[in-house]
Amino acid sequence: MVEDRLAPESVNADQPALVEGETPVIAFENVSLAFDDKVVLTDLSFTLLPGRMKVFLGASGSGKSTVLRLVLGLLRPDAGRIWVAGRRVDTMSETDLMEVRSHLGMIFQEGALFDSLTVRENVGYRLYEHGGEPSEDAEARVDEVLGFVGLAGYGDRMPSELSGGQRRRVAIARAMTARPRILLYDEPTTGLDPITAVTVDEEIIKVRDLEGASGLLVTHQLRDAFYVATHEAVRTGETLDFVPASPDKAARTEFVMLRDGGIGFEGTADDLRRADDPYLRAFLS
Numbered sequence: 163m164v165e166d167r168l169a170p171e172s173v174n175a176d177q178p179a180l181v182e183g184e185t186p187v188i189a190f191e192n193v194s195l196a197f198d199d200k201v202v203l204t205d206l207s208f209t210l211l212p213g214r215m216k217v218f219l220g221a222s223g224s225g226k227s228t229v230l231r232l233v234l235g236l237l238r239p240d241a242g243r244i245w246v247a248g249r250r251v252d253t254m255s256e257t258d259l260m261e262v263r264s265h266l267g268m269i270f271q272e273g274a275l276f277d278s279l280t281v282r283e284n285v286g287y288r289l290y291e292h293g294g295e296p297s298e299d300a301e302a303r304v305d306e307v308l309g310f311v312g313l314a315g316y317g318d319r320m321p322s323e324l325s326g327g328q329r330r331r332v333a334i335a336r337a338m339t340a341r342p343r344i345l346l347y348d349e350p351t352t353g354l355d356p357i358t359a360v361t362v363d364e365e366i367i368k369v370r371d372l373e374g375a376s377g378l379l380v381t382h383q384l385r386d387a388f389y390v391a392t393h394e395a396v397r398t399g400e401t402l403d404f405v406p407a408s409p410d411k412a413a414r415t416e417f418v419m420l421r422d423g424g425i426g427f428e429g430t431a432d433d434l435r436r437a438d439d440p441y442l443r444a445f446l447s
Contacts, residue, residue: 178245181209185248187344187376188233193242193252194423195228202228204423206242212343213414215370215377217387219445220420226380229420230346233378234266235259247343267337267375271349275321275329275336281308282317285335307335310372311365327358334365338373345369347379351386363389364404371395371411384446391415391431419445 178189186209193206202225210216218226231237232244235251244252247265254262275284282304283290289300308314311331321329330350337345347366351359363386369375371394381387394407407415417434419427419442427434427442434442 176250178209178248178250181211184211186210186245187212187247188378189243189245190229190232191243191245193232193239193244195225195232195237195239201423203239203420206420206424208418208425208428210344210376210378212376213370213374215379215390215415217379217381217391217415217417218420219382219384219387219417220426221445222382224420225423226382226420227348230268230348230378230380233344233346234263234268264340265343267340267342267345269330269333269337269345269347269350271352275332277321279321280317281313281319281321281324281332284321284332285317285339287336288340303339307338310338310368311335312361325358326354327361330354330362331365334362334369338369338375341373343376345375345377347377347381349381349383350379351381351383356385359383359386360389362386363393364395366390367393367404368395368402370415372397387417388431391417 178186188210190206190208193203195203208216218229220226228237232239233246235254239252242252243250246262249262251259251262276287279287285307286300286304289303304317305314308317311334313328313331313335316328321332324332350366351362354362366377366379367390370377379387379390392407392412393404394411396403396405412432413430416428416430418425421441427437427439
């Protein structure tokens with residue numbers, strides 16, 4: 163339970179309690195949700211700290227993507243409390259949720275790009291939508307994030323002209339543009355070949371390590387999950403390398419295995435590899 167890991171004096175109904183002296187960017191406290199007779203989540207509690215990542219694993223229907231929808235306020239829990247960016251969202255109005263969502267960037271399984279807009283227009287959509295002509299600052303930010311994901315010079319292309327991996331990288335660029343504090347990834351490498359998937363994995367690592375964004379990654383691709391959890395991005399001058407993560411960096415990404423509506427495992431990649439639970443062993447095999 164969340165309270166077991168928190169300073170008791172900091173716990174109240176309106177603010178997430180501190181963990182390791184930090185305010186979580188996301189906190190679930192005893193969250194339950196059912197659709198008619200189907201129980202999806204039962205008494206689920208976890209926290210995500212600034213600059214860290216949690217990788218959600220589990221069988222189909224275990225509630226992985228449901229967690230993301232609850233974070234976004236697209237679903238309301240039947241019980242429990244949820245905080246996002248320091249604000250309680252499970253009882254929040256839609257108007258207030260719009261402000262909280264400004265702190266979030268979402269990457270969907272298929273990229274969800276606007277096919278009628280260019281790459282530049284897709285990436286800058288969040289910056290452009292409330293104004294007329296794009297400002298110089300907005301244009302500069304779009305150029306910056308396109309360069310960040312390795313797609314400088316692709317701004318005038320249409321999504322139909324891109325490969326699957328390029329479309330996912332455009333989706334990451336679009337999610338980054340407004341500098342959100344939290345990135346939500348819903349099966350970002352599904353359907354991609356292994357080599358292309360690694361390029362997307364590396365963008366996720368870069369956003370975490372170089373931009374300092376927190377992240378929830380939902381995936382059933384174990385290869386990609388372990389790559390993200392065990393590598394870090396290191397920039398030396400103009401050179402960017404992806405290297406095995408130091409123990410400190412590796413500890414900042416944790417796996418969460420959902421099972422029977424709750425958490426069946428929570429820990430680092432090394433913890434997961436060493437786990438002797440038969441269910442986990444079967445899942446990893």
